[in-house]
Amino acid sequence: MYRVGVIGCRGIGNRHARGAESIANAEVVAGCDLVPEQRDEFAAQFKATNPGLEMYDDYREMLEKAQLDIVTVATGDNRHADLVVAAAEAGAKGIFCEKPLATSVEDADRMVAAAESHNALLSVDHTRHWFPVWHRCQELAAAGEIGDVRAVLCEHYGTRSMLFRNGTHLLDAIMWFAGSEPAWLVAELEDGYEDYSEYRGDGGHDPATEPSANAYIHFANGVRGIYLGEKQTPNRLDFTVSGTTGSIFIEREGDAYIERDGERELVEPRPWEVEGIEAGMHELVRALDGDGELSCTGRDGLIVVEMMIACLQSQQQNNAKVALPLPR
Known part of the structure; x- marks a missing residue:
């Protein structure tokens, strides 16, 4: 069972969580957001179907305590880099990052380098x-x-x-x-x-x-x-x-x-069983299982x-x- 944590619990982060909970061998066990109301809404929406869900206001604490296999990043466009690097360094096997990967080449470079050096699969949500x-x-x-x-x-x-x-x-x-x-x-x-x-x-x-x-x-x-x-x-x-x-x-x-x-x-x-962001989450899990490759990798996002x-x-x-x- 893949343990999934979501950083950024409003809007698109909910889509990440819905995609994860629709996968038979995945469970959303952690959510992180700086805004208390967003944490409360996320917990209210997903706790019943993911009874192990714990909420955090600090992504570092979440990465340290939650023993995550997959981390998704759904924060603002210019706030992805530190989160992806930290997730890779914490041992995440897979990372699903919102687009754009980053807003500077320097940030994108270090995100890709961190994922590759820690053998983490990095998928970028270019949803098409x-x-x-x-x-x-x-x-x-x-x-x-x-x-x-x-x-x-x-x-x-x-x-x-x-x-x-x-x-x-x-x-x-x-x-x-x-x-x-x-x-x-x-x-x-x-x-x-x-x-x-x-x-x-x-x-x-x-x-x-x-x-x-x-x-x-x-x-x-x-x-x-x-x-x-x-x-x-x-x-x-x-x-x-x-x-x-x-x-x-x-x-x-x-x-x-x-x-x-x-x-x-x-x-x-x-017809597809799932499509869009949710299908991207399914693809990441299949890739972790050795069944296929990522459609949009960290290196694609870097380009x-x-x-x-x-x-x-x-x-x-x-x-x-x-x-x-x-x-x-």
């Missing part, structure tokens, strides 16, 4: 890996159903299209469909953020604290990625994968189509962090080309 329609579309692209992928375009609009908060999801998805690591990019930040040289957000709450961005990404295999983010427009998400013999279109509402020879057909994925920081650097260099990976 566990949405059936996105998963099926990526399978079709990788199988050559639209020929060789040549370009991936993402249009990401609305007040929540902040680069670090939600742009991280789509940059990860672009890389996933490209099937390669980025070699360089050129970017422009939202007007009014020209001096935004490092992350100064509030953990992902107020859209005014971080910019949206537009980026042109050249991948090592020659695929081109284009990410268009704009906070000053109505909500919209369109994702297009173009290949030598066809295209795949994914819409915000969840519908997807494949178009070949002028004919468009609906992509109908196989996405590098892309976001490269966007800031490109803006600071008069929208110049920035080579990846970034120098250390």
